[in-house]
Amino acid sequence: MTASPEPQPLTGPVEDYLKAIYDLELVGSPASTNDIADRLAISPASVSGMVRRLADQGLVSHEPYRGVRLTGDGRRAALRTLRRHRILECYLTEVLQYPWDQVHAEAERLEHAASEELVERMAAALGDPVQDPHGAPIPTRDGRVEESTLRTLAEAAPGEQVRVRRVHDKEPARLRYLAELGIRPGCHLRILDKAPFDGPITVWVEDAVGGATRAVGVGLAAQVYVESEGQA
Amino acid sequence: MTASPEPQPLTGPVEDYLKAIYDLELVGSPASTNDIADRLAISPASVSGMVRRLADQGLVSHEPYRGVRLTGDGRRAALRTLRRHRILECYLTEVLQYPWDQVHAEAERLEHAASEELVERMAAALGDPVQDPHGAPIPTRDGRVEESTLRTLAEAAPGEQVRVRRVHDKEPARLRYLAELGIRPGCHLRILDKAPFDGPITVWVEDAVGGATRAVGVGLAAQVYVESEGQA
DNA sequence: AAATAAGTTTTGGCAATCCTAATTTCAATG
């Protein structure tokens, strides 16, 4: 039995890069320099520089002009950070009553400073949650996640009944608006109509008080992940 | 009525310097380069460099070869950080059941990342505590503290009865040992004996189960602050 | 006053991260 090697502490920026690459890789292909740059709002040139350092540290493998992939170590580090981030989000929401749209930003800052110890105490206080307030799965202590491939609300067809599983968490304004509409993980929707030419999607929100009809633009609908529950 | 100017966010190291200078200034004289260096465990050369930047930012005033003093802005910033630190310590101890000797290190990391918002939510959850687990006073939101000048246990005379008000918090090992002895803020001691030549101080610890006699070296006793409660 | 000890500052460097501008590479097109 090999002792699990103590993961050396990474800097904040390094953790951010690894998270971004992890996320970009989820769709299958390696993460491109530009995508990483967009995601982190820094210049592509800076990404080139950092990617070399990450490769030197064995956290990613880099094929020039082809993109970046996490190594085993890199992936484990990314998942540790993701676990910290998502447990922090749960804790801020459930225990400290943080508003839905603010938890992401706060967790983003805390995740680099919080120790495993602290995060595990929070997880225990919450009874080891399995998903964060936006529906994202929380990696286990030993680095397992089940990242389900979900369709977005923008892809659902009229007549379908769906359950919202997850929503994007980066933009507070959009989150506040979704909350207003009553659309949040776990809620049930029926797709009533989908206007042509990328027009709005009209849905029936079961869980709103007495149910309600709402129109959602495609841009927003593309950030809402759903799971099919049947046809009307 | 002037609007309180939004304090710009400071970097972690800057906050650490300000806290150190605040602490060193408490004894009256300006903080010397070497003292700051010792406190932060960095070289005097680095302190010189940083002190210039702090002075440029108007956070400290610096008389070369004479020492450093916080300006009004610097003092306010130091107290904000101190408030964050101490509330975090309370929260970790009371809500998350952190062991006494570990809260300082965790709070030290979190204080630079936690927002006012988060800290105020924690303070509210605790009912606005006025002192941290080691007995240090918590500055109010508007930057008031009552830093009482206390004697140390090393200065107490045999026959005195004292109440422990505060203990140094930086060294986990010493804190664990003090906890073992039953010496913590709020507890009552009677000084039984003080051996010559900086020898140990023998005390009767009221609050230990059934009371107990303990011998404490001067080094440790100098880190325990007490308030007189009478003579035997 | 001169010498010395103690403390402080300056100098010159290094590492991590970021930037802009210029250059190189890849792949697609005429």
Added chain:
DNA sequence: CATTGAAATTAGGATTGCCAAAACTTATTT
């Protein structure tokens, strides 16, 4: 196969923070 446009990389700089070693100031001692 030469051109071209997009994407990526390198070059050259800035900033924040840190350090070790050299140079300097102050204060004390002879």
